[in-house]
Amino acid sequence: MKKLVLLRHGESTWNKENRFTGWTDVPLSEKGIEEAREAGRLLREGGYVFDIAFTSMLKRAIKTLWIVLEEMDRMWIPVLQSWRLNERHYGALQGLNKSESTAQLGEEQVQLWRRSYDVPPPALDWDDPRHPRHDPKYAGLHPWDLPATECLKDTLERFTPYAQEKIGPAIRAGKRVLLVAHGNTLRGLIKYADRIPDEEIAELNIPTGVPLVYELEDDMQPIRRYYLGDEEAAKKSAQSVANQLKKE
C-alpha cells in the first residue's frame, strides 16, 4: 500500500476576511501559521516521513509547506513548485467579500460561480493589473496559457498533466509524497481520484491546515481517505468553508 498526504494551506489573511482569493498572493494569518505548525506536529507524531514535496507558486501554500517541513525536521527534501498547483483562478471575483457578493448578486448566482463544476466567474480583463501576465512569477509562461478565470473543470485540466507527469511517477517510484495546495485544486484532485460526479463535487469542502491522508493500492487505486487528528473538528471546519457565503 502507498500513502499520499494532501494539505490545504493554513488560513490566509483573505480567508480570514472572507474574500475570494484565487491567484492573489496573500500571506498566512497568525492562525494559519499555527495551523501549519499543528499539521507538522500531527504528521511527525503520526510517524509520517516525506521524501519529496510539491506545492504551488503562492506564498500561503509555500509557507505552510516550509513550516510543516521545519516541524518535521525535513527541510532538506526536494520541493517542486508549479503554477499548475495554484488555486483555481477566481477571475473578477478575486478580492470581493463572499457574503457581500452574495447579498448583492444573490446566493444562487454566487454559488454557481463558486461551486458549479463548469461555470467560470467573469474573467479579468487582459489589461487588468491583476491579470497574471503582469506577475513576474509567471514570466516564463506564454501569457495566453495563463488563466483570467477558471471553473473547477479548467483547474483540473491544468492540474492533471502535472499530476500525471510529476506526482504520480514519484508515488509509483516509492517516494513518500506531501502535496501542499489549495481548496479547489485539492477538490479537483479528490474528484478525479474518487470519481465524484460533477453535480456532487459542490458538496465537498476542505478545511485549512488539516492533513488528508490517501491510502492507495500499489496500482494507485484509492483505498480510502481520512483527516489526521480530530475528525469532528475537521468536519466542522469544512462546514464553515461551505457556509462562507452566509457569514457577516
Ligand SMILES: O=C(O)[C@@H](CO)OP(=O)(O)O
Ligand atoms: O477564495 C478562494 O480562492 C477559495 C479558497 O479560499 O475559496 P472558495 O472556498 O470560496 O472556493
